[in-house]
Amino acid sequence: MIDWFSVQGRDLPWRRPGTSPWAILVSEVMLQQTPVVRVLPRWVDWMEQWPTPADLADAPTAEVLRRWDRLGYPRRALRLQECARAIVREHGGAVPRGLESLHSLPGIGEYTAAAVTAFAHHGRAVVADTNIRRVLARSVRGRALPDPSYSAAERALATRSLPAEPKRSVAWNQAVMELGALVCTARSPQCERCPLAEAGCAWYAAGMPPSVQDGRRPQRFEGTDRQMRGKIMAVLRRDGEAASADLLALDPSDPARVERCTASLVQDGLAARIGEQLRLP
Numbered sequence: 001m002i003d004w005f006s007v008q009g010r011d012l013p014w015r016r017p018g019t020s021p022w023a024i025l026v027s028e029v030m031l032q033q034t035p036v037v038r039v040l041p042r043w044v045d046w047m048e049q050w051p052t053p054a055d056l057a058d059a060p061t062a063e064v065l066r067r068w069d070r071l072g073y074p075r076r077a078l079r080l081q082e083c084a085r086a087i088v089r090e091h092g093g094a095v096p097r098g099l100e101s102l103h104s105l106p107g108i109g110e111y112t113a114a115a116v117t118a119f120a121h122h123g124r125a126v127v128a129d130t131n132i133r134r135v136l137a138r139s140v141r142g143r144a145l146p147d148p149s150y151s152a153a154e155r156a157l158a159t160r161s162l163p164a165e166p167k168r169s170v171a172w173n174q175a176v177m178e179l180g181a182l183v184c185t186a187r188s189p190q191c192e193r194c195p196l197a198e199a200g201c202a203w204y205a206a207g208m209p210p211s212v213q214d215g216r217r218p219q220r221f222e223g224t225d226r227q228m229r230g231k232i233m234a235v236l237r238r239d240g241e242a243a244s245a246d247l248l249a250l251d252p253s254d255p256a257r258v259e260r261c262t263a264s265l266v267q268d269g270l271a272a273r274i275g276e277q278l279r280l281p
């Protein structure tokens with residue numbers, strides 16, 4: 001896997017030598033729910049604007065949300081700013097080491113704490129992202145998909161599979177994650193160009209049987225509250241504010257939905273209501 005990555009791995013800016021731990025943490029938060037291709041320009045812009053935690057901690061929150069642009073799930077932007085403030089307040093402005101310290105930061109869950117430990121601090125950590133979980137489920141367990149939520153069996157397998165030596169463990173995490181992103185994809189695995197096919201991938205060897213979970217329906221986006229929240233945030237990023245009455249035009253057939261989504265954005269701290277106007281906070 002590590003040899004394969006040295007030839008096939010993508011040259012992504014946050015992987016380059018000299019990238020700061022903070023810049024790597026930002027990339028991991030952005031990549032949590034957004035594809036690489038959409039993260040790339042936003043990450044570059046973000047790091048030019050706020051290269052250190054102290055820079056982001058001091059930034060106006062409205063500007064933070066504007067520059068988050070269309071990465072989606074904008075609560076991540078608020079949490080990232082809270083994280084920057086906690087790093088300045090509690091760690092002297094430097095991204096802390098250790099899973100426990102990282103996990104205690106706002107917006108940093110188990111996965112991100114492990115990814116920062118591995119990729120920013122070059123430590124041994126089990127980075128169980130969806131790609132690694134899928135590759136292990138197929139190549140070792142012989143299943144089409146990992147368990148619906150990260151299970152104890154998966155955790156034990158990921159821990160067992162990770163090389164003991166820290167430097168190799170970092171390279172392994174990166175390589176398996178990349179294989180899942182580029183080759184062993186969820187919908188169309190390209191086994192003919194996969195180094196694990198000849199190395200004994202269990203699912204491939206078994207003839208790629210479908211999973212009992214294959215009936216899971218993909219999540220619908222059209223018509224959801226998440227889509228409407230995204231539309232309202234796009235108006236606020238563009239204009240800074242909007243009249244509540246004008247926002248109803250986003251879906252004249254369902255004003256209750258617009259109002260419900262507006263209220264939830266205010267509740268999440270992503271927008272503020274001033275009289276009849278809605279604004280970025």
Ligand code: SF4
Nearest residue numbers: 184189191194197201
């Ligand atoms: S052989 Fe196919 S199923 Fe197995 S790890 Fe490679 S791409 Fe995935």
